[in-house]
Amino acid sequence: MRAPLAAALAGLVLLTGCARQPRPDEPTPTPHGYVAGAEEMPEPQSRLLLAGDRAGAVHVLDLLTGKVSPVAGIEQVENVTGDGRFAYLTTATGALRVVDTGAWTVDHGDHVHYYRAAARGLGALRGRPPYTIHGDATVTAVRSSDGTVTLLDRARMEKGEPAETGRFTAAVAVPYAEHVVAAVGGEVRIMTRDGEPGRVVGECEDAAGAAVTRRGAVLGCAHGALLVTEEDGRFDSVRIPYPRVPSAGRRAREFRHRPGSTILAAKAGDAGVWVLDVTARTWRRLTTGPAVAVNAAGDGMPVLVLTREGVLHAYEPGSGEERARTELLRTPLTGAPTIEVDTARAYVNDPAGGTVHEIDYNDGLRRARTFEPGFAPAHMTETGR
Numbered sequence: 001m002r003a004p005l006a007a008a009l010a011g012l013v014l015l016t017g018c019a020r021q022p023r024p025d026e027p028t029p030t031p032h033g034y035v036a037g038a039e040e041m042p043e044p045q046s047r048l049l050l051a052g053d054r055a056g057a058v059h060v061l062d063l064l065t066g067k068v069s070p071v072a073g074i075e076q077v078e079n080v081t082g083d084g085r086f087a088y089l090t091t092a093t094g095a096l097r098v099v100d101t102g103a104w105t106v107d108h109g110d111h112v113h114y115y116r117a118a119a120r121g122l123g124a125l126r127g128r129p130p131y132t133i134h135g136d137a138t139v140t141a142v143r144s145s146d147g148t149v150t151l152l153d154r155a156r157m158e159k160g161e162p163a164e165t166g167r168f169t170a171a172v173a174v175p176y177a178e179h180v181v182a183a184v185g186g187e188v189r190i191m192t193r194d195g196e197p198g199r200v201v202g203e204c205e206d207a208a209g210a211a212v213t214r215r216g217a218v219l220g221c222a223h224g225a226l227l228v229t230e231e232d233g234r235f236d237s238v239r240i241p242y243p244r245v246p247s248a249g250r251r252a253r254e255f256r257h258r259p260g261s262t263i264l265a266a267k268a269g270d271a272g273v274w275v276l277d278v279t280a281r282t283w284r285r286l287t288t289g290p291a292v293a294v295n296a297a298g299d300g301m302p303v304l305v306l307t308r309e310g311v312l313h314a315y316e317p318g319s320g321e322e323r324a325r326t327e328l329l330r331t332p333l334t335g336a337p338t339i340e341v342d343t344a345r346a347y348v349n350d351p352a353g354g355t356v357h358e359i360d361y362n363d364g365l366r367r368a369r370t371f372e373p374g375f376a377p378a379h380m381t382e383t384g385r
Contacts, residue, residue: 038102038117039115040113040114044342045103045116046103046384048061048356048383049080049087049119051077053077053376056070068373074091074099074121075093079130079131080379081131082382085101085383086098094129096127098125099119099120099121100157100158100160101384102116103117104384125142127146127150129145130145134173136176138155139154139175140152141175143173148167149170150166152164152165153165165193169184170183172204172208174212175212176228179230187203188202188228199235201228202228204219204222211255211264212260214261215262215278216229218264220254220266224239225276227240238281240281242283252268253267254267256294257341258296261296261297262278263275263301263303264296265304272286273294275320279299286320289307292337293306298343302315306329310331311327312329312359324364326364335351337351338379345358345368349378349379355372356370356377
Protein backbone atom coordinates (compact mmCIF):
# COMPACT_ATOMS: atom_id res chain seq x y z
CA MET A 1 0.00 0.00 0.00
CA ARG A 2 1.16 3.49 -0.60
CA ALA A 3 2.20 5.75 2.22
CA PRO A 4 -0.20 8.55 3.21
CA LEU A 5 0.32 11.86 1.49
CA ALA A 6 2.87 13.94 3.32
CA ALA A 7 1.88 17.48 2.46
CA ALA A 8 -0.39 19.28 4.96
CA LEU A 9 -2.69 22.25 4.74
CA ALA A 10 -2.07 25.04 7.24
CA GLY A 11 -4.53 27.90 7.17
CA LEU A 12 -4.74 29.97 10.36
CA VAL A 13 -6.90 33.04 10.71
CA LEU A 14 -5.20 35.52 13.04
CA LEU A 15 -7.53 37.39 15.34
CA THR A 16 -6.83 41.06 16.02
CA GLY A 17 -7.96 43.54 18.65
CA CYS A 18 -7.94 42.40 22.27
CA ALA A 19 -7.50 38.72 21.46
CA ARG A 20 -4.55 37.13 23.26
CA GLN A 21 -1.61 36.42 20.96
CA PRO A 22 -0.01 32.95 21.35
CA ARG A 23 3.43 32.76 22.93
CA PRO A 24 6.29 31.66 20.65
CA ASP A 25 6.69 28.39 22.58
CA GLU A 26 3.00 27.42 22.26
CA PRO A 27 2.12 24.70 19.71
CA THR A 28 0.29 25.89 16.62
CA PRO A 29 -3.38 24.92 16.91
CA THR A 30 -4.84 22.66 14.22
CA PRO A 31 -7.11 24.66 11.89
CA HIS A 32 -10.77 23.72 11.85
CA GLY A 33 -11.42 21.27 9.00
CA TYR A 34 -7.76 20.37 8.60
CA VAL A 35 -7.06 17.26 6.53
CA ALA A 36 -3.48 16.09 6.13
CA GLY A 37 -2.30 16.08 2.54
CA ALA A 38 -5.33 17.96 1.18
CA GLU A 39 -6.11 21.51 0.18
CA GLU A 40 -9.37 23.03 1.39
CA MET A 41 -11.28 24.85 -1.33
CA PRO A 42 -14.22 27.30 -1.35
CA GLU A 43 -16.37 25.25 -3.73
CA PRO A 44 -17.08 21.59 -4.59
CA GLN A 45 -14.18 19.90 -6.37
CA SER A 46 -16.16 17.68 -8.73
CA ARG A 47 -14.24 15.12 -10.76
CA LEU A 48 -15.05 12.27 -13.11
CA LEU A 49 -13.12 9.03 -13.06
CA LEU A 50 -13.07 7.72 -16.62
CA ALA A 51 -11.92 4.27 -17.70
CA GLY A 52 -11.39 2.99 -21.22
CA ASP A 53 -11.77 -0.57 -22.47
CA ARG A 54 -8.03 -1.25 -22.57
CA ALA A 55 -5.30 -1.61 -19.94
CA GLY A 56 -3.93 1.66 -18.58
CA ALA A 57 -6.80 3.83 -19.82
CA VAL A 58 -7.90 5.22 -16.44
CA HIS A 59 -7.98 8.99 -15.97
CA VAL A 60 -9.46 11.62 -13.67
CA LEU A 61 -11.19 14.60 -15.30
CA ASP A 62 -11.27 17.76 -13.16
CA LEU A 63 -14.60 19.43 -13.96
CA LEU A 64 -13.40 22.85 -12.77
CA THR A 65 -10.28 23.02 -14.91
CA GLY A 66 -11.02 20.48 -17.64
CA LYS A 67 -7.64 18.86 -16.98
CA VAL A 68 -7.34 15.09 -17.51
CA SER A 69 -4.79 13.22 -15.36
CA PRO A 70 -3.85 9.53 -15.74
CA VAL A 71 -4.02 6.98 -12.92
CA ALA A 72 -1.17 4.53 -13.50
CA GLY A 73 -0.93 0.80 -12.92
CA ILE A 74 -4.50 -0.34 -13.58
CA GLU A 75 -5.30 -3.19 -15.92
CA GLN A 76 -8.31 -3.48 -18.24
CA VAL A 77 -11.51 -2.28 -16.57
CA GLU A 78 -14.93 -3.88 -16.99
CA ASN A 79 -17.03 -1.89 -14.51
CA VAL A 80 -16.77 1.28 -12.39
CA THR A 81 -18.73 2.56 -9.41
CA GLY A 82 -18.08 5.23 -6.79
CA ASP A 83 -19.08 6.43 -3.33
CA GLY A 84 -18.43 10.17 -3.58
CA ARG A 85 -14.66 10.05 -3.14
CA PHE A 86 -13.37 6.58 -3.95
CA ALA A 87 -13.85 4.78 -7.25
CA TYR A 88 -14.03 0.98 -7.42
CA LEU A 89 -12.92 -0.59 -10.69
CA THR A 90 -13.68 -4.20 -11.55
CA THR A 91 -10.86 -5.49 -13.74
CA ALA A 92 -10.73 -8.26 -16.31
CA THR A 93 -9.03 -10.50 -13.74
CA GLY A 94 -11.98 -10.14 -11.33
CA ALA A 95 -10.06 -8.01 -8.83
CA LEU A 96 -11.54 -4.79 -7.46
CA ARG A 97 -9.15 -1.86 -7.80
CA VAL A 98 -9.68 1.08 -5.43
CA VAL A 99 -8.78 4.62 -6.53
CA ASP A 100 -8.84 7.68 -4.28
CA THR A 101 -9.89 10.34 -6.78
CA GLY A 102 -8.69 13.13 -4.49
CA ALA A 103 -11.96 15.10 -4.38
CA TRP A 104 -14.50 15.01 -1.58
CA THR A 105 -16.97 16.94 0.58
CA VAL A 106 -17.33 16.85 4.37
CA ASP A 107 -20.77 17.93 5.58
CA HIS A 108 -20.89 19.08 9.22
CA GLY A 109 -24.58 19.93 9.06
CA ASP A 110 -24.37 23.68 9.56
CA HIS A 111 -21.41 24.07 7.19
CA VAL A 112 -19.51 22.13 4.54
CA HIS A 113 -15.81 21.64 3.72
CA TYR A 114 -14.52 20.93 0.21
CA TYR A 115 -11.17 19.26 -0.37
CA ARG A 116 -8.85 18.33 -3.20
CA ALA A 117 -5.68 16.23 -3.35
CA ALA A 118 -3.78 14.16 -5.89
CA ALA A 119 -5.55 11.05 -7.18
CA ARG A 120 -3.87 7.74 -6.29
CA GLY A 121 -4.44 4.02 -6.49
CA LEU A 122 -4.92 2.14 -3.20
CA GLY A 123 -4.38 -1.41 -4.43
CA ALA A 124 -6.81 -4.25 -5.10
CA LEU A 125 -9.38 -6.28 -3.18
CA ARG A 126 -10.06 -9.91 -4.01
CA GLY A 127 -13.56 -11.27 -4.46
CA ARG A 128 -16.05 -12.44 -7.04
CA PRO A 129 -17.59 -9.94 -9.47
CA PRO A 130 -19.98 -8.37 -9.96
CA TYR A 131 -19.47 -6.23 -6.87
CA THR A 132 -21.98 -3.97 -5.16
CA ILE A 133 -20.56 -1.10 -3.11
CA HIS A 134 -22.15 1.34 -0.67
CA GLY A 135 -20.29 3.69 1.63
CA ASP A 136 -20.65 6.57 4.06
CA ALA A 137 -18.25 8.74 6.05
CA THR A 138 -16.93 5.92 8.23
CA VAL A 139 -17.39 2.55 6.51
CA THR A 140 -17.68 1.04 3.04
CA ALA A 141 -19.54 -2.22 2.40
CA VAL A 142 -18.25 -4.27 -0.56
CA ARG A 143 -20.46 -7.21 -1.55
CA SER A 144 -19.18 -9.95 -3.87
CA SER A 145 -21.50 -12.00 -6.06
CA ASP A 146 -21.19 -14.95 -3.64
CA GLY A 147 -22.86 -12.83 -0.93
CA THR A 148 -19.74 -12.07 1.09
CA VAL A 149 -19.83 -8.52 2.48
CA THR A 150 -16.49 -6.98 3.48
CA LEU A 151 -16.56 -3.84 5.62
CA LEU A 152 -13.70 -1.38 5.10
CA ASP A 153 -12.59 1.33 7.52
CA ARG A 154 -13.11 4.62 5.68
CA ALA A 155 -10.63 6.56 7.84
CA ARG A 156 -7.90 4.05 7.01
CA MET A 157 -8.80 4.26 3.32
CA GLU A 158 -8.44 8.03 3.43
CA LYS A 159 -4.89 7.50 4.68
CA GLY A 160 -4.17 5.13 1.79
CA GLU A 161 -4.51 1.92 3.82
CA PRO A 162 -7.65 -0.13 3.03
CA ALA A 163 -8.37 -2.18 6.18
CA GLU A 164 -11.12 -4.72 6.83
CA THR A 165 -13.23 -4.24 9.97
CA GLY A 166 -15.80 -7.00 9.53
CA ARG A 167 -17.25 -9.65 7.24
CA PHE A 168 -20.62 -11.37 6.90
CA THR A 169 -23.00 -12.76 4.27
CA ALA A 170 -25.98 -10.81 2.96
CA ALA A 171 -28.02 -10.15 -0.17
CA VAL A 172 -27.74 -6.37 0.35
CA ALA A 173 -25.67 -4.29 2.77
CA VAL A 174 -25.72 -0.50 3.05
CA PRO A 175 -24.17 1.73 5.77
CA TYR A 176 -26.73 3.95 7.49
CA ALA A 177 -26.96 5.84 10.80
CA GLU A 178 -23.67 4.52 12.24
CA HIS A 179 -24.72 0.94 11.49
CA VAL A 180 -25.10 -1.32 8.44
CA VAL A 181 -28.55 -2.29 7.17
CA ALA A 182 -28.36 -5.83 5.78
CA ALA A 183 -30.87 -8.13 4.09
CA VAL A 184 -30.16 -11.68 5.25
CA GLY A 185 -32.40 -14.63 4.41
CA GLY A 186 -35.49 -12.50 3.82
CA GLU A 187 -34.96 -10.49 7.02
CA VAL A 188 -33.51 -7.01 7.37
CA ARG A 189 -31.07 -6.72 10.26
CA ILE A 190 -29.23 -3.81 11.79
CA MET A 191 -25.55 -4.78 11.93
CA THR A 192 -22.72 -3.09 13.78
CA ARG A 193 -19.84 -1.45 11.93
CA ASP A 194 -17.83 -4.57 12.79
CA GLY A 195 -20.37 -6.87 11.12
CA GLU A 196 -22.01 -8.15 14.31
CA PRO A 197 -25.72 -8.89 13.84
CA GLY A 198 -28.39 -6.88 15.65
CA ARG A 199 -32.16 -6.94 15.77
CA VAL A 200 -34.51 -7.59 12.84
CA VAL A 201 -36.45 -4.51 11.69
CA GLY A 202 -38.35 -5.83 8.70
CA GLU A 203 -38.71 -8.34 5.88
CA CYS A 204 -37.42 -8.11 2.31
CA GLU A 205 -37.72 -11.11 0.02
CA ASP A 206 -35.28 -11.35 -2.90
CA ALA A 207 -33.48 -8.17 -1.84
CA ALA A 208 -31.61 -6.31 -4.60
CA GLY A 209 -30.56 -2.69 -4.75
CA ALA A 210 -30.21 -0.05 -2.05
CA ALA A 211 -29.91 3.71 -1.61
CA VAL A 212 -29.54 6.14 1.27
CA THR A 213 -31.72 9.26 1.30
CA ARG A 214 -32.38 11.94 3.89
CA ARG A 215 -35.56 10.01 4.79
CA GLY A 216 -33.72 6.75 5.45
CA ALA A 217 -32.18 3.73 3.75
CA VAL A 218 -34.12 2.08 0.92
CA LEU A 219 -33.85 -1.61 -0.01
CA GLY A 220 -35.35 -3.09 -3.17
CA CYS A 221 -37.58 -6.11 -2.46
CA ALA A 222 -39.88 -8.43 -4.38
CA HIS A 223 -42.91 -6.54 -3.03
CA GLY A 224 -41.46 -3.09 -3.76
CA ALA A 225 -39.18 -1.31 -1.30
CA LEU A 226 -38.47 -1.28 2.39
CA LEU A 227 -37.65 2.09 3.96
CA VAL A 228 -35.50 1.78 7.10
CA THR A 229 -35.49 4.81 9.39
CA GLU A 230 -33.63 5.78 12.57
CA GLU A 231 -34.51 8.17 15.36
CA ASP A 232 -32.61 8.52 18.64
CA GLY A 233 -30.85 5.22 18.02
CA ARG A 234 -34.06 3.27 17.36
CA PHE A 235 -34.58 1.69 13.94
CA ASP A 236 -37.89 1.00 12.27
CA SER A 237 -39.13 0.17 8.76
CA VAL A 238 -42.10 0.68 6.47
CA ARG A 239 -43.05 -1.14 3.28
CA ILE A 240 -43.57 0.80 0.03
CA PRO A 241 -45.30 -1.74 -2.23
CA TYR A 242 -45.48 -1.62 -6.00
CA PRO A 243 -48.92 -0.59 -7.31
CA ARG A 244 -48.88 -3.99 -8.99
CA VAL A 245 -46.11 -6.51 -8.42
CA PRO A 246 -44.08 -6.78 -11.66
CA SER A 247 -42.38 -9.83 -13.10
CA ALA A 248 -38.86 -10.55 -11.88
CA GLY A 249 -37.38 -9.03 -15.04
CA ARG A 250 -39.25 -5.76 -14.60
CA ARG A 251 -38.67 -4.97 -10.91
CA ALA A 252 -36.22 -2.36 -9.65
CA ARG A 253 -32.83 -3.89 -8.84
CA GLU A 254 -30.48 -0.88 -8.84
CA PHE A 255 -31.41 2.61 -7.68
CA ARG A 256 -29.86 5.79 -9.05
CA HIS A 257 -30.31 9.28 -7.60
CA ARG A 258 -28.58 12.51 -6.73
CA PRO A 259 -26.90 11.85 -3.37
CA GLY A 260 -29.24 12.54 -0.45
CA SER A 261 -32.35 13.23 -2.54
CA THR A 262 -35.59 11.31 -2.06
CA ILE A 263 -36.51 10.65 -5.71
CA LEU A 264 -34.99 7.38 -6.97
CA ALA A 265 -34.89 5.95 -10.49
CA ALA A 266 -34.38 2.35 -11.57
CA LYS A 267 -34.59 0.41 -14.80
CA ALA A 268 -37.78 -1.64 -15.25
CA GLY A 269 -36.47 -4.12 -17.81
CA ASP A 270 -38.10 -3.75 -21.21
CA ALA A 271 -41.06 -1.90 -19.68
CA GLY A 272 -39.35 1.43 -18.95
CA VAL A 273 -38.22 3.10 -15.75
CA TRP A 274 -39.40 3.01 -12.14
CA VAL A 275 -39.55 6.25 -10.14
CA LEU A 276 -39.76 5.89 -6.35
CA ASP A 277 -40.79 8.95 -4.34
CA VAL A 278 -39.52 8.09 -0.86
CA THR A 279 -41.23 11.07 0.81
CA ALA A 280 -44.65 10.33 -0.71
CA ARG A 281 -43.95 6.57 -0.53
CA THR A 282 -45.22 5.97 -4.04
CA TRP A 283 -44.00 4.27 -7.23
CA ARG A 284 -44.56 5.40 -10.81
CA ARG A 285 -43.52 3.56 -13.97
CA LEU A 286 -42.43 5.63 -16.95
CA THR A 287 -43.20 3.95 -20.27
CA THR A 288 -39.92 4.82 -21.93
CA GLY A 289 -39.09 1.44 -23.39
CA PRO A 290 -35.76 -0.22 -22.51
CA ALA A 291 -33.35 2.21 -20.86
CA VAL A 292 -29.56 2.16 -21.18
CA ALA A 293 -29.01 4.47 -18.18
CA VAL A 294 -31.19 6.36 -15.69
CA ASN A 295 -30.80 8.85 -12.87
CA ALA A 296 -32.95 11.24 -10.84
CA ALA A 297 -31.95 14.86 -10.21
CA GLY A 298 -34.06 15.28 -7.07
CA ASP A 299 -37.29 16.71 -5.69
CA GLY A 300 -39.08 18.79 -8.31
CA MET A 301 -36.37 18.08 -10.87
CA PRO A 302 -36.34 15.71 -13.83
CA VAL A 303 -35.71 12.01 -14.10
CA LEU A 304 -33.14 11.46 -16.84
CA VAL A 305 -33.35 8.46 -19.17
CA LEU A 306 -30.93 7.45 -21.92
CA THR A 307 -32.43 5.14 -24.56
CA ARG A 308 -30.82 2.81 -27.08
CA GLU A 309 -31.05 5.38 -29.85
CA GLY A 310 -28.60 7.61 -27.97
CA VAL A 311 -31.39 10.03 -27.01
CA LEU A 312 -31.46 11.63 -23.55
CA HIS A 313 -34.95 12.27 -22.15
CA ALA A 314 -36.13 14.35 -19.16
CA TYR A 315 -39.35 13.33 -17.40
CA GLU A 316 -41.43 14.99 -14.71
CA PRO A 317 -41.24 12.51 -11.80
CA GLY A 318 -44.74 13.23 -10.48
CA SER A 319 -46.79 13.12 -13.68
CA GLY A 320 -44.47 11.08 -15.90
CA GLU A 321 -44.69 13.76 -18.60
CA GLU A 322 -41.71 14.15 -20.90
CA ARG A 323 -40.17 17.62 -20.48
CA ALA A 324 -37.36 17.52 -23.03
CA ARG A 325 -35.25 15.27 -25.23
CA THR A 326 -32.00 15.60 -27.13
CA GLU A 327 -30.03 13.38 -29.49
CA LEU A 328 -26.82 13.04 -27.52
CA LEU A 329 -24.72 9.91 -28.08
CA ARG A 330 -23.20 8.50 -31.22
CA THR A 331 -24.72 5.18 -32.27
CA PRO A 332 -24.40 2.26 -32.22
CA LEU A 333 -23.70 2.61 -28.51
CA THR A 334 -20.54 1.05 -27.10
CA GLY A 335 -19.11 0.63 -23.60
CA ALA A 336 -21.31 1.44 -20.62
CA PRO A 337 -22.91 4.89 -20.96
CA THR A 338 -23.79 6.33 -17.55
CA ILE A 339 -25.71 9.36 -16.25
CA GLU A 340 -24.13 11.10 -13.25
CA VAL A 341 -26.10 13.89 -11.55
CA ASP A 342 -25.11 16.66 -9.14
CA THR A 343 -26.93 19.77 -7.93
CA ALA A 344 -26.66 21.68 -11.21
CA ARG A 345 -25.47 19.43 -14.02
CA ALA A 346 -25.62 15.91 -15.40
CA TYR A 347 -22.73 14.09 -17.10
CA VAL A 348 -23.08 11.42 -19.78
CA ASN A 349 -20.13 9.51 -21.21
CA ASP A 350 -20.17 8.77 -24.95
CA PRO A 351 -17.73 5.90 -25.58
CA ALA A 352 -18.47 5.69 -29.30
CA GLY A 353 -17.93 9.43 -29.72
CA GLY A 354 -14.90 9.62 -27.40
CA THR A 355 -16.49 12.42 -25.36
CA VAL A 356 -18.23 13.31 -22.09
CA HIS A 357 -21.20 15.68 -22.21
CA GLU A 358 -22.15 18.14 -19.47
CA ILE A 359 -25.91 18.71 -19.49
CA ASP A 360 -27.93 21.50 -17.89
CA TYR A 361 -30.99 19.45 -16.97
CA ASN A 362 -32.92 22.56 -15.84
CA ASP A 363 -32.55 24.22 -19.25
CA GLY A 364 -34.14 21.82 -21.68
CA LEU A 365 -31.17 19.39 -21.56
CA ARG A 366 -28.88 22.05 -22.98
CA ARG A 367 -25.37 20.79 -23.73
CA ALA A 368 -23.23 23.10 -21.57
CA ARG A 369 -19.78 21.62 -22.28
CA THR A 370 -18.26 18.67 -24.11
CA PHE A 371 -15.00 17.14 -22.92
CA GLU A 372 -12.62 15.12 -25.11
CA PRO A 373 -10.41 13.03 -22.78
CA GLY A 374 -8.35 11.57 -25.62
CA PHE A 375 -9.70 8.01 -25.40
CA ALA A 376 -13.06 6.23 -25.42
CA PRO A 377 -14.55 6.72 -21.91
CA ALA A 378 -16.29 3.36 -21.61
CA HIS A 379 -16.98 3.73 -17.86
CA MET A 380 -17.54 6.73 -15.58
CA THR A 381 -18.34 7.79 -12.03
CA GLU A 382 -18.45 11.25 -10.40
CA THR A 383 -16.74 12.15 -7.13
CA GLY A 384 -16.24 15.25 -4.98
CA ARG A 385 -19.90 15.60 -4.05
